[in-house]
Amino acid sequence: MDKVIFRIKKGTPEKWEYKEYEIPVENGTTILDALYYIRDNIDRTLSFRASCRMEVCGSCAIMVNNFPRTACSTQIKTIGKKVITLEPLAGYKWIRDLVVDFDEFFKKHESVKPYLVRKDNPEGQLLQSPEQLAKYKQFTLCIKCGACLAACPVAVSDPFYLGPAALAAAYRFNADSRDQGKNLRLAVVSDAEGCWRCHFSSECSEACPKDIDPAGAIQKLKVQAAGYELKRFFHLGVKD
Ligand code: SF4
Ligand code: SF4
Ligand code: FES
Structure with a gap:
């Protein structure tokens, strides 16, 4: 199984840093799968927004290597990078981690x-x-x-x-x-x-x-x- 490192902007506007997490990746693993993996296995404090997991509810959009994407419909292997940076959506008021104010x-x-x-x-x-x-x-x-x-x-x-x-x-x-x-x-x-x-x-x-x-x-x-x-x-x- 391949491994990918996620650099995630964590924190609040007052205090934040990029934290790195190494994730096992298979064909078909999505960015949202990786976020749930991190939250369930590595860092319970990671905040992100998601619901349907099938590109219907519109709640999971984040910046992936500086480009906005819906996390649930973006397969990690299609990005073709070993290090992927995740940040909250640009142009919105940032609340914490990957969550913005809509x-x-x-x-x-x-x-x-x-x-x-x-x-x-x-x-x-x-x-x-x-x-x-x-x-x-x-x-x-x-x-x-x-x-x-x-x-x-x-x-x-x-x-x-x-x-x-x-x-x-x-x-x-x-x-x-x-x-x-x-x-x-x-x-x-x-x-x-x-x-x-x-x-x-x-x-x-x-x-x-x-x-x-x-x-x-x-x-x-x-x-x-x-x-x-x-x-x-x-x-x-x-x-x-
Ligand atoms: S990118 Fe814009 S136009 Fe497209 S589904 Fe999302 S909100 Fe609608
Ligand atoms: S200026 Fe903004 S809204 Fe207009 S075409 Fe470019 S990206 Fe779309
Ligand atoms: S979780 Fe609903 S669109 Fe991604």
């Missing part, structure tokens, strides 16, 4: 109204064609892991930037034919800390474990936001 992330998400907005009260089902569904379907796969924000050079340096996950969520609902809240969202994302802060470097899309393309969504959102701003500028009656 409050701001979810506040940003909530600010774009990530749900269907209706002005009427329709009875029965709101039907969609496969083509209408295809416009936003990939974005429904988001597990809110926050890896995209940790990969974004703008988000890690500007805590007020809405970030790729929230902006992709805004696009997801704006692209949904059943929704009537597009202008409410565009008023939020057209802000200086919204879609215009994105410079389309695409690190967010590269980091996404669900193969979602938040960078692409943000560029489409910019087109919508430009139309929204033009209508407002020329007083063409933008309705919420």
Whole structure:
């Protein structure tokens, strides 16, 4: 059985250090398996967050050799290194060890109204064609892991930037034919800390474990936001 050394940032913002742990690794062993191994066999104090172990709950994202990944779906042997450094997600308030505070992330998400907005009260089902569904379907796969924000050079340096996950969520609902809240969202994302802060470097899309393309969504959102701003500028009656 192979061995890999994990260097883990341990402690709190006030006092921390990198601690090393040697872990036995087989084909298929994931980073999350290694974290449980350490906690169960070497260091009971190691703090990390996880739940589903199958890339569904979104709670286990951490920095792995300086790149954000979901620990449960990252197999150690695919990294191809004998020494692997684990750190808390970049761009978030650090709490301790590998645990960060997601409050701001979810506040940003909530600010774009990530749900269907209706002005009427329709009875029965709101039907969609496969083509209408295809416009936003990939974005429904988001597990809110926050890896995209940790990969974004703008988000890690500007805590007020809405970030790729929230902006992709805004696009997801704006692209949904059943929704009537597009202008409410565009008023939020057209802000200086919204879609215009994105410079389309695409690190967010590269980091996404669900193969979602938040960078692409943000560029489409910019087109919508430009139309929204033009209508407002020329007083063409933008309705919420
Ligand atoms: S494309 Fe935009 S949101 Fe994505 S990493 Fe680059 S700057 Fe950040
Ligand atoms: S877009 Fe991808 S990386 Fe970002 S929160 Fe959703 S699943 Fe995670
Ligand atoms: S433990 Fe749920 S996504 Fe990794």
